[in-house]
Amino acid sequence: xxxxxxxxxxxxxxxxRQEAEKxxxxxxxxxxxxxxxxxxxxxxxxxxxxxxxxLEIQNDxxxxxxxxxxxxxxxxxxxxxxxxxxxxxxxxxxxxxxVNQPGVTLLKMDRSLLIGSPFLLQIKPDHHLTFIxxxxxxxxxxxxxxxxxxxxxxQQPFWVHMEGVCTALVKKxxxxxxxxAVMDITEHIHANTGSLQAHKMEAIGTLAGDIAHxxxxxxxxxxxRASIMLMGIDSKDHPFCxxxxxxxxxxxxxxxxxxxxxxxxxISMN
Numbered sequence: 645x646x647x648x649x650x651x652x653x654x655x656x657x658x659x660x661r662q663e664a665e666k667x668x669x670x671x672x673x674x675x676x677x678x679x680x681x682x683x684x685x686x687x688x689x690x691x692x693x694x695x696x697x698x699l700e701i702q703n704d705x706x707x708x709x710x711x712x713x714x715x716x717x718x719x720x721x722x723x724x725x726x727x728x729x730x731x732x733x734x735x736x737x738x739x740x741x742x743v744n745q746p747g748v749t750l751l752k753m754d755r756s757l758l759i760g761s762p763f764l765l766q767i768k769p770d771h772h773l774t775f776i777x778x779x780x781x782x783x784x785x786x787x788x789x790x791x792x793x794x795x796x797x798x799q800q801p802f803w804v805h806m807e808g809v810c811t812a813l814v815k816k817x818x819x820x821x822x823x824x825a826v827m828d829i830t831e832h833i834h835a836n837t838g839s840l841q842a843h844k845m846e847a848i849g850t851l852a853g854d855i856a857h858x859x860x861x862x863x864x865x866x867x868x869r870a871s872i873m874l875m876g877i878d879s880k881d882h883p884f885c886x887x888x889x890x891x892x893x894x895x896x897x898x899x900x901x902x903x904x905x906x907x908x909x910x911i912s913m914n
Contacts, residue, residue, distance in 0.1 A: 732823075736821070743755060747826065766797055792806075863898050870892050
C-alpha cells in the first residue's frame with residue numbers, strides 16, 4: 645500500500661502542474677524577455693531538481709504499492725485455487741463468474757466452460773426449486789444460508805452441502821455477487837441411509853418377534869383344544885378325526901414359522 649507520509653497528495657500534484665503550466669504560459673506569452681540578470685537560473689534548476697526528486701519518490705512508492713498489491717492478489721489466488729473446498733462466485737442471476745480448481749474437479753468440466761454458464765445446469769431437476777429458494781434467501785435476507793441438494797455432473801449424481809453469502813454491490817456491474825462453498829457429502833448421506841436402514845430392520849425384527857410371541861400363544865391354545873377333542877374321540881372313523889389331525893399339522897407348521905421369526909432366520913414355508 646502507498647506510504648501516506650511520502651506519497652504526494654493528488655490535490656498537491658494538480659496544484660504543482662497548474663503552477664508549472666501557468667509559468668510556462670506566462671513566459672511564452674511575454675513579448676519582452678526579462679533581462680538576463682533578473683532570472684535566477686540556479687534557483688529554477690534547484691526547484692526543478694526538488695520536484696523531480698519528489699516525483700521519483702512518489703513513483704517509487706507507487707511501484708512498491710503495485711508490487712505489494714500483485715503479491716497480495718497472487719497469494720489470494722493461490723489460497724482460492726488450492727483450497728481443499730470448492731469455491732464458486734455466482735452473479736445474482738445464478739451464473740458462474742469464477743470457480744477454483746477443486747470446483748473444476750468436482751464438477752468435471754473445464755473452467756472455461758463453467759464460467760458464464762448457469763449453475764442450475766449442474767443441479768438435478770428435482771432440486772432446482774431448492775436451489776432457487778436458496779439463492780433468493782441469500783439475496784433477500786443478506787445473511788449466510790445453507791442447503792443440501794444433489795448435483796448431476798457427467799451423468800454421475802452426488803450430494804453436496806452448500807453455504808452461501810452475498811457480497812456488497814459491485815461498482816462495475818452494479819449488482820451483488822454470491823460466494824458459495826460446496827462440499828461433497830455423498831458418503832455421509834449413504835452412511836446415514838445405511839444406518840437408517842439398519843435401524844428400520846432392527847425395528848422390524850423387534851416387531852416380528854413380538855408378533856411371533858403373541859401368535860405362538862394363540863397357536864398353543866388351538867393345538868391344545870384340538871388334542872383334547874382327539875382324545876375324546878373313540879373311533880378313528882369319526883368324521884372329525886382327520887380334520888382335527890390336519891389342524892394339529894397346520895399348527896405345527898405355524899409354530900415353526902413363529903420360531904423362525906423370533907430367531908431372525910430366513911422363513912421356509914415347507
